[in-house]
Amino acid sequence: MTDVIVIGGGVAGLSAAAALSETVKVTLLEREKQTGYHSSGRSAALFEENYGKPTTRALNRASREAHAALGVLSPRGLMIVAQDHEADQFSADILDMNLSEISMDDARALVPILSPAITRAAHFDGAQDIDTDLLMQTWIKQIRANGGTVQTGAEVSKITKTSAGWRVEIGSDVLTAPVIVNAAGAWADQIAQIAGIAPLGLTPLRRSMARLAAPGGHDVRHWPMIFGPGESWYAKPDAGALLVSPAEEDPVAPMDAWPDDMVLAEGLARYQDAVTGEVTRPIATWAGLRTFAPDRSLVLGRDTADPSFIWCAGQGGYGVQSSPAAGQHIADVVAERTPAIGAEVAAQLSPARFSR
Structure with a gap:
């Protein structure tokens, strides 16, 4: 058993898993044979704070220091x-x-x-390039150094809610955890439906x-x-x-x-x-x-019907540059800490903004 299962090994899932691994045991599942195979690995990644919706810009600003500390930025304009x-x-x-x-x-x-x-x-x-590969590899190292697991070639076939939390089947293998983080990118609504959670219309x-x-x-x-x-x-x-x-x-x-x-x-x-x-x-x-998402802002937070199912989705074209703050926010949500991005922005990113 693990504390949190993160589904999706793109930049969103890796950033969330890395932040979570500081305090809990994390298992990340990626259906492809390598992480960052789809959107994350095909992005013309640029760090530009004034890009996206106001909530995205808030995440961008909150991510600058982390990007700089990780050494993934270089001048571009x-x-x-x-x-x-x-x-x-x-x-x-x-x-x-x-x-x-x-x-x-x-x-x-x-x-x-x-x-x-x-x-x-x-x-x-002031716009800067982001070395996406270095960013993702740094997070993978962090997850593993903290005792977490990154499992590739792990396509989720079934998700069942139990009295103890969640039962996730990957072929003949079974994982259990009290919390799921859905960071499955384009497949996030599909993962939700497999888990019996209403989709958001991504x-x-x-x-x-x-x-x-x-x-x-x-x-x-x-x-x-x-x-x-x-x-x-x-x-x-x-x-x-x-x-x-x-x-x-x-x-x-x-x-x-x-x-x-x-x-x-x-x-x-x-x-x-x-x-x-x-x-x-x-x-x-x-x-x-x-x-x-329908309003083009990221979706970060607990599902309104089941708070043990946490959304980390709807990154659009902003996922790489906003990922440090988005991943930290997911960790704050799981730990029930005061959100580092502030209560107002957190509310605007929450799935609760959608009427379902």
């Missing part, structure tokens, strides 16, 4: 660019994200391939990605992450190449996602409109899932 006909959306974006407009000379000094059609730019130097949304060779032989290592207005596309330096995404949010069933070729082509065309030179054939393409 963020820039939004726009053409004349996109001026209204550009203005809304820089107001929302508290960015500073810069001259086009300064913008092209940062990214020399910007098209003459780009007439507006705004920049924030929606997985596909996002496609292409890796392009560095344009024109440029050294892109120090370029900022670039967004089109309204996040209509983005490009991010990565290992000497560029990751380019149409930033789509197409509802799909929980799955091992693959890119939609037409959507990806449309996104690459929007990127092409913003830069000089021809977009080359992608080196590689892939897709991931961003799973949102």
Whole structure:
């Protein structure tokens, strides 16, 4: 028997399990053969505090110190660019994200391939890359150092509520624990239903990605992450190449996602409109899932019908940067401690906000 079973080995489950392991015995179950296989391992992870809903921004702010202490941040910067006909959306974006407009000379000094059609730019130097792999591996080491278990290839087939808590079946193996943390990402509603808990209406949304060779032989290592207005596309330096995404949010069933070729082509065309030179054939393409609750805020806390079932879900595209504070909050919930993020934010993240 263990104290807490965490279902899901992405960044959400690992952060929660690591924080929990400081005080209780934790077993984390991941259905795939490796942790972070789905959304966490396919994220263009960026730390930018002013990104997401107010509750997400609160989690981001609360996560900065932990990210820095773990040594997973490195300088990147963020820039939004726009053409004349996109001026209204550009203005809304820089107001929302508290960015500073810069001259086009300064913008092209940062990214020399910007098209003459780009007439507006705004920049924030404080956005930082997150080393997602290092982050997850650090948490795995922490879990194990504290006596916890990380079990991969462990697909949950049955969950039963008993007088002692929860009975979780993984093939022929059985685990029991008083508490379950549901951190199953796109499958979180399915895990809830297996456990006899009402789903929240979580929606997985596909996002496609292409890796392009560095344009024109440029050294892109120090370029900022670039967004089109309204996040209509983005490009991010990565290992000497560029990751380019149409930033789509197409509802799909929980799955091992693959890119939609037409959507990806449309996104690459929007990127092409913003830069000089021809977009080359992608080196590689892939897709991931961003799973949102109906109000697009994370869901962190006890289920209203059964408080021994704890939600850690709905991370959307913000799971990596918000994970230290989100994981700590799950540990606070389990221990019935005063939440480090504050009672008001905790209430706004709780599943109790949904009427079921």
